[in-house]
Amino acid sequence: MDEVTDKQRLDRDFTELYRAHLRDVYSYAYYRIGNHHDAEDLTEQTFLQAYRHFDRAQRESNGRPLRPWLIRIAHNLAANYYRDRSRRPVTQLDDAAIISAPQGTEEMVEGREEVMEVLKGVSELPDDRREALIMRFALDMDNREIARALGRSEGATKVLIHRAIKQLEQGLEAGDEAGVET
Amino acid sequence: MSEAERVERLLKLAFTPVEPPEALSDRLERGLTEMADAAADELADWELSAMSDPRNWVRPAAAVVVGSVAAGGLVLVRARQQQKKRHSSGLRALEKSLRDVADDLEKRLRG
Numbered sequence: 680m681d682e683v684t685d686k687q688r689l690d691r692d693f694t695e696l697y698r699a700h701l702r703d704v705y706s707y708a709y710y711r712i713g714n715h716h717d718a719e720d721l722t723e724q725t726f727l728q729a730y731r732h733f734d735r736a737q738r739e740s741n742g743r744p745l746r747p748w749l750i751r752i753a754h755n756l757a758a759n760y761y762r763d764r765s766r767r768p769v770t771q772l773d774d775a776a777i778i779s780a781p782q783g784t785e786e787m788v789e790g791r792e793e794v795m796e797v798l799k800g801v802s803e804l805p806d807d808r809r810e811a812l813i814m815r816f817a818l819d820m821d822n823r824e825i826a827r828a829l830g831r832s833e834g835a836t837k838v839l840i841h842r843a844i845k846q847l848e849q850g851l852e853a854g855d856e857a858g859v860e861t
Numbered sequence: 862m863s864e865a866e867r868v869e870r871l872l873k874l875a876f877t878p879v880e881p882p883e884a885l886s887d888r889l890e891r892g893l894t895e896m897a898d899a900a901a902d903e904l905a906d907w908e909l910s911a912m913s914d915p916r917n918w919v920r921p922a923a924a925v926v927v928g929s930v931a932a933g934g935l936v937l938v939r940a941r942q943q944q945k946k947r948h949s950s951g952l953r954a955l956e957k958s959l960r961d962v963a964d965d966l967e968k969r970l971r972g
Contacts, residue, residue: 713871723888
């Protein structure tokens with residue numbers, strides 16, 4: 680009887696996790712992989728694997744949120760994806776997600792070029808910096824969560840994000856200067 | 862606005878969260894359900910007598926694992942079905958009240 684109750688509780692908790700973070704996992708997968716088809720596969724695999732280990736993860740989480748754990752699974756699967764297929768992370772997105780952004784049309788048109796510049800810059804960042812930025816800006820994760828997802832300390836994560844933004848800044852400045860010269 | 866703030870603003874615009882397609886949820890839930898069904902079938906087909914041979918223990922054990930994975934999917938599907946039921950309950954209530962009115966009218970006419 681207790682086993683049944685435990686199983687029911689576990690399934691209920693997993694359903695909550697799935698509902699709460701399906702969009703997070705999908706967004707992460709999409710920005711990491713760059714196309715909807717593979718992002719769907721990665722999301723599916725992430726939740727299947729998450730369910731297999733959910734019981735243990737829940738026991739070991741000590742009540743901490745499980746989103747970093749979920750994203751870590753997606754992160755590992757994405758790494759396998761690139762390793763197995765000898766692919767490199769892609770820049771181009773199927774259909775730029777910025778199109779569906781909730782901002783006003785005028786603002787979008789004005790900022791569009793700059794946004795594309797930033798995305799181009801992001802694609803040239805080292806993998807760990809790119810990932811940290813996706814987690815921060817697409818998933819709105821804080822340093823502690825990102826640190827857990829990447830298996831780093833909070834301090835190291837803070838530095839990682841700071842350097843990523845600095846690198847983008849420099850890239851954009853260089854682009855602006857080149858634009859002025861031509 | 863500092864350059865760092867500008868970059869952060871652009872990053873927020875660039876990384877808009879992406880809604881998963883409806884087809885993905887359906888596929889995920891269907892896949893889990895199919896796995897559960899397959900695992901259940903495999904277990905049902907398994908004769909208890911076969912369990913006396915330890916070499917046969919691997920398959921049902923695997924089926925149990927697959928079945929337990931898929932059970933999560935079933936929960937999700939059930940949750941979705943309940944949600945759909947909730948959506949249709951309004952219509953059902955309306956239908957029922959219309960039926961009640963019709964019954965009431967019929968009774969009065971007969972009376």
